[in-house]
Amino acid sequence: MIAETGLIALWLAAALALLQFALGAIGLRAERNDYFAAIRPVAVAQGLFVSLSFVLLIWLFLRSDMSVRLVVMNSASVKPLLYKFAGTWGNHEGSMLLWVTVMGLAGAFIALFERSLKRQTLVATLAAQAFISLGFYAFLLVSSNPFERMFPVPAEGQGLNPLLQDPGLAFHPPTLYFGYVGLSVAFSFAVGAMITRDVGAAFAKAMRPWVLGAWIFLTLGITAGSYWAYYELGWGGWWFWDPVENASLMPWLAATALLHSVTVLATRDGLRAWTLMLAVVAFSMSMIGTFLVRSGILTSVHAFAVDPERGSFILALLAIYIGGAMALFALRVGTVKEGSRFELVSREGALVANNLLLSVILALVFIGTLYPLLVEAVTGEKLSVGPPYFNLATGPLALLLAAVMAAGPLLRWRRDNPKALLNRISIPVLATAAALFALALFTTGMSILSLLGLALAAGVGIASFAPLWKRNLRRTPIHTYGMVIAHFGIAVALVGMASESSFTEERLVAAKPGDEITVNKWKLEFEAIEPLAGPNWTALEGRMTAQYGDGVLHEIKPQNRMFAAAQTQTSEAALLTRWNGQLYVVLGDGDSEGRWQVRVWWKPFVTLIWYGGILVALGGLLAMVGRLRRGYKQRKQREFAEAML
Amino acid sequence: MKRLLSLLLLCLAVPVSAQTGLPPAPYADRQLDDPQQETAARDLMEELRCLKCQSQSIADSNAPMAGDMRSQVRERIAAGETPEEVRNWLIERYGNWVSYNPPIDSAVTWPLWIAPIILLFAALWLARGRFRKPKDRE
Numbered sequence: 001m002i003a004e005t006g007l008i009a010l011w012l013a014a015a016l017a018l019l020q021f022a023l024g025a026i027g028l029r030a031e032r033n034d035y036f037a038a039i040r041p042v043a044v045a046q047g048l049f050v051s052l053s054f055v056l057l058i059w060l061f062l063r064s065d066m067s068v069r070l071v072v073m074n075s076a077s078v079k080p081l082l083y084k085f086a087g088t089w090g091n092h093e094g095s096m097l098l099w100v101t102v103m104g105l106a107g108a109f110i111a112l113f114e115r116s117l118k119r120q121t122l123v124a125t126l127a128a129q130a131f132i133s134l135g136f137y138a139f140l141l142v143s144s145n146p147f148e149r150m151f152p153v154p155a156e157g158q159g160l161n162p163l164l165q166d167p168g169l170a171f172h173p174p175t176l177y178f179g180y181v182g183l184s185v186a187f188s189f190a191v192g193a194m195i196t197r198d199v200g201a202a203f204a205k206a207m208r209p210w211v212l213g214a215w216i217f218l219t220l221g222i223t224a225g226s227y228w229a230y231y232e233l234g235w236g237g238w239w240f241w242d243p244v245e246n247a248s249l250m251p252w253l254a255a256t257a258l259l260h261s262v263t264v265l266a267t268r269d270g271l272r273a274w275t276l277m278l279a280v281v282a283f284s285m286s287m288i289g290t291f292l293v294r295s296g297i298l299t300s301v302h303a304f305a306v307d308p309e310r311g312s313f314i315l316a317l318l319a320i321y322i323g324g325a326m327a328l329f330a331l332r333v334g335t336v337k338e339g340s341r342f343e344l345v346s347r348e349g350a351l352v353a354n355n356l357l358l359s360v361i362l363a364l365v366f367i368g369t370l371y372p373l374l375v376e377a378v379t380g381e382k383l384s385v386g387p388p389y390f391n392l393a394t395g396p397l398a399l400l401l402a403a404v405m406a407a408g409p410l411l412r413w414r415r416d417n418p419k420a421l422l423n424r425i426s427i428p429v430l431a432t433a434a435a436l437f438a439l440a441l442f443t444t445g446m447s448i449l450s451l452l453g454l455a456l457a458a459g460v461g462i463a464s465f466a467p468l469w470k471r472n473l474r475r476t477p478i479h480t481y482g483m484v485i486a487h488f489g490i491a492v493a494l495v496g497m498a499s500e501s502s503f504t505e506e507r508l509v510a511a512k513p514g515d516e517i518t519v520n521k522w523k524l525e526f527e528a529i530e531p532l533a534g535p536n537w538t539a540l541e542g543r544m545t546a547q548y549g550d551g552v553l554h555e556i557k558p559q560n561r562m563f564a565a566a567q568t569q570t571s572e573a574a575l576l577t578r579w580n581g582q583l584y585v586v587l588g589d590g591d592s593e594g595r596w597q598v599r600v601w602w603k604p605f606v607t608l609i610w611y612g613g614i615l616v617a618l619g620g621l622l623a624m625v626g627r628l629r630r631g632y633k634q635r636k637q638r639e640f641a642e643a644m645l
Numbered sequence: 646m647k648r649l650l651s652l653l654l655l656c657l658a659v660p661v662s663a664q665t666g667l668p669p670a671p672y673a674d675r676q677l678d679d680p681q682q683e684t685a686a687r688d689l690m691e692e693l694r695c696l697k698c699q700s701q702s703i704a705d706s707n708a709p710m711a712g713d714m715r716s717q718v719r720e721r722i723a724a725g726e727t728p729e730e731v732r733n734w735l736i737e738r739y740g741n742w743v744s745y746n747p748p749i750d751s752a753v754t755w756p757l758w759i760a761p762i763i764l765l766f767a768a769l770w771l772a773r774g775r776f777r778k779p780k781d782r783e
Contacts, residue, residue, distance in 0.1 A: 386745025
C-alpha cells in the first residue's frame, strides 16, 4: 500500500501544480484578486503532497520492499542503512522525484515567507514555478514511475553501484540538486518580473538570497564531488573535465556571474537586462546539468542510468524550458531599460568584466562538452575533448578573472580614478611579482599556467583582505566579511590546484611484504597483506607504516574491495594528511610471485583545493546571513515607522 | 566501419592474448628509470583515453587494455620517440577518439581552438559602448 499511496500523492501534487499554474496564469490575465489569494495555499499543499510522496519512497527503500521495481534495481537488503536511505536518490526516478520535491518545498517556502515582492510578481513567480514542476511531474508519471511494482517478487535486490557506496556520494547529488532548484527559483523570479515588467532593485533583493543559496549548495556540491572522485576512484585526480563534472560546473559558473550582476542590480539598479539573461542561462544550465547526466547521453563514470528511450522526452522538456525562457526573454527584453550607467573604471565595470569572463569560460566549457556529441551526430566521427583543451582554453581566462577579482572590491561604485586603484592595489601586485620571482628562481619544470596561478594567488590572497583595510571591523557589515572570505577561498584553492599539478610526486612499485618504498620525505614499510570481510564486501588489506622524515610512525591500510552482489572491485585508498600535503596510497593487484602493485603519491598542499572550496561556500553563507539580517531589520524599521504615523 | 571493426577485433583480442599466456605488458605499472622520460610518458598518458572505460585516461584506469597502452607508451618513449610521435601513432590506430587533446589542424576539431578567440571578441563587442565616458560627467 505504501507504493500506491506514494503514487496517489504524486498525482495529487501534479494536479495541484496544474491548478497553481492555472490560477496564476488566468488570475494575472483577468486580474482576479481572489485567484491571487488562492495561489499561496495551493503552492503549500503541492509542497506537502510531493514531500509525502518522496518520504514514502524513502520508507520503501528503508524497509527494502522488493515488490517495487526501483528498490530491486537499486538496493539490497544487506546494504547498510545509510546507503539504503541514500539509494533513494542514487538512481534516475528517485533523483527526479527529489528534484521536484525540493522544487515543491521551495514553492511552499516562497508562498509562506516572501513578503518584499509586489503581489503580481509573486503570483507570476509561483505560476512559473508550477510550470517548471509540471514537466517533472509529467516525466515521472509518464515515463519514470518510481513506485512501479514488480511481479514475481524477487528475493533480493540488485544492489547499488559499489563506487557510490560512500558517505560522500550519498549527499553529493542532493547538494547539487538544491543548487539547481535554487537557480530555477531565481529563474521563476526573473520570469515573474519579466511578466509584470517589474525589474528593479526590489526584485533583485528578493531574488538574491535564492541565488546565493543555490550558489552555496553548488559550491559545496562541486567541492564534495571533486573530493569524492579524488579519494574514491583511486587515481589521485581531483578534476578531469569529465562531461558530468562539466555539467555541474556550468551552472556554478552561471550562478557566480548571476550572483555578481544581481548585486549591481540590487545596489545600483544597473545591468537589468543582463541580469535577467543570466538568470535564464543559469536555469538552462541547471536543466542541462540535470538532464544530460540523467539521460546517459554523456556516458561516464557517473552515468549509472543509461536509458536512451527517455532521451527524447528529456530533449523535448529541455527544448520547452530553455526555448520558452529564451523566447520570453526575447519578447520582454525590449521593454527593460538597462538602468543606471557607469564608467569603465568602477566597481560595476569590474563586475561586468567578471560577468563577461565567466560567460566566456562557461561558453567554452559548454562547447568543449557538447561539441564531440555534435560531431558524432553529424559525421559519425568520435573525438575526445579533455583536460589539455579545457586547461589551455579556460586557464588563462580564469587567471585574468582572479586578477579582476583582486581589483574589483577596491573600486568605487559608478566611477573611480585608475591611478587611485593602482595605489590601492600596489601591495598585492608587489606580492605577486615577488612570488613570481621566487618561483622562477627556486623551482623547475612548472607549467606557465601553474606558475602564474601560484604567483597570482599570493597577490589575490592579500588583496582579498584589502576591503577591510582601515575600516572599523566591528561595524563592517557581515556580507563584506562574506565577500572577503569567499575571495580568499578562491586564492587558497588556486594555491592547491597549482601546487598539486606542479609538485606531485608519484611512485609505482611491485612490492613484497617487507619492502620499503620512498617518495619525497616519506618512508613506507610494507608489512603484510590480510583478508578482511565487510557487510557486503570482502577485501584484501595492505598493512603499512609511513613516516615523514623523522616524524611519527603512522599505520595505513589501503584496501582492495570486492563486492559480491555487483561483481565489482574498488580500491580504497589510504590517505595521510599533513599540514603541507597528503600522502595517497593505493593497493593494486598481486602477481604469482607474491608481489603487490602499490601506487604512492605525495601531493603537496592538495587539500587546499577543498579547503578553498569550503571557504568560498562559507563566505557565501555569511553574505546570505548578512543580507537577510539587514533586509529583516530594514523591514522592521519601516513597519515601526508606519505604525508611528 | 573499418575502424569499428578493428576496435571490435581489438576488444576480442585482449582476452585471447591473456588466455594464451603471453607475457603481460611489462611497463603497465612500472616507471621508466629516467625521470625525465617518465614525466613525459606520464604527461602523455594523462591525455590518452582508455578506450574500454567511461571517461578515464589510461593513466587512471585499471582496465587491462589501459595497462597495455601504458606499457606501449613507456616503451616507445624509452626507445626515443617523442610524445607527439607516440600520440600520432595511436591516433592512426584508434582515431581522434584516443587523444583528449583535439588536434588544431584537423577538419573537424579546428573550430574548438578558435572558439576562445571568437568568444572573447564577442564579449568585448557586447561590452562596447555600454560604459559612460569619463568626459560626459554631469
